[in-house]
Amino acid sequence: MGGMLSRLADGRLGWIARLYAEAHLRRCPKCTAAMKALLAVRQGLRSIGAPELGLGAERWAQIEAACLAEAEE
C-alpha cells in the first residue's frame, strides 16, 4: 500500500488502482494518516525555494567565459 499511496500522491496511478486506493483510504484511518504525512512531506519539499528567476545575463556570460577558459586549457 505504501508504494501505491506514493504514486497516488503524484497522480500516477491507473484509474482502477486509484479507485481501489481511494476506497481503501475512506475506511482505513491508519492509511489516511500515513497519506496525510506523505502529502505533507511531498508538498513541503516542493515548496522550498524562492519563485524561479532565470540565471540572468551576467551569470550566463560568466558561464560562457568559464567554458571558453576550459576549452583553451
Next chain:
Amino acid sequence: MGLPAISWLPSDEGDRRALYMRLVKAQESVLLRTARRLSGGNAEMAADIVQEAIVSGFVGFMAGKLGSPDGLRPWLLRILLNKAHAEWRHARRSWPVADVTALAEAAQREAGEVGSLGPADEEGRTRALLTAVGELPDKLRAAVELVDLGELEYAEAAAVLGVPVGTVRSRLARARWRLAALLGREEEWR
C-alpha cells in the same frame, strides 16, 4: 584542440561550443529549480552549483562523451546532484542538529492537519526537511531529490539514475515514508 568525430556533433570547435550553450540554456529552469531547492532556497549558491555543473558538462560534451542531445538533461542533472551534495555536506555542518527534533515536536502539536509540517517559520521548515533528506541513504535520497525537488517525471529520474522506472517508484515511496518518519509524522511504512 582536435575534436573526436561524432555524427551528431559539429566538428568545428566554435560550432560545437555554440551548440552546447544552446542545448544547456534549454535546461536552465530544471537545473536552477533543482539546485535552488537543494541549496535550501539560497539563490547564489544555486547559481554557483548550476554554473559548476554546466562547465563540467562542457568538458565532457566537447570530448564527445554525450551519446545524443536527449541525454544532456539526465547527464547534467547527475553532475548537478554530485556538485550539490558536495556543497550540501559542507553547508549542513553549520545547521543546528536540533532542527529535526524541533520540527517533530511542532508537527506532533499540529498532528492531523494536512500539509502542516511545522515549525511555523519557513527557514526552519526548509532546513529540517533538507536535513531529513540528507539523512536518507544515497539511493533513496537521489530519488526524492530528482522527483520532489527537481520535479522530474519518474522516467526522467530513471534515466538520470540509470535504473528502471519501477525502481525509482519504489525508492521514492520508501524515501517519502522515511522522511515522514524522520519528521515524526508517521511510523515508518513497512
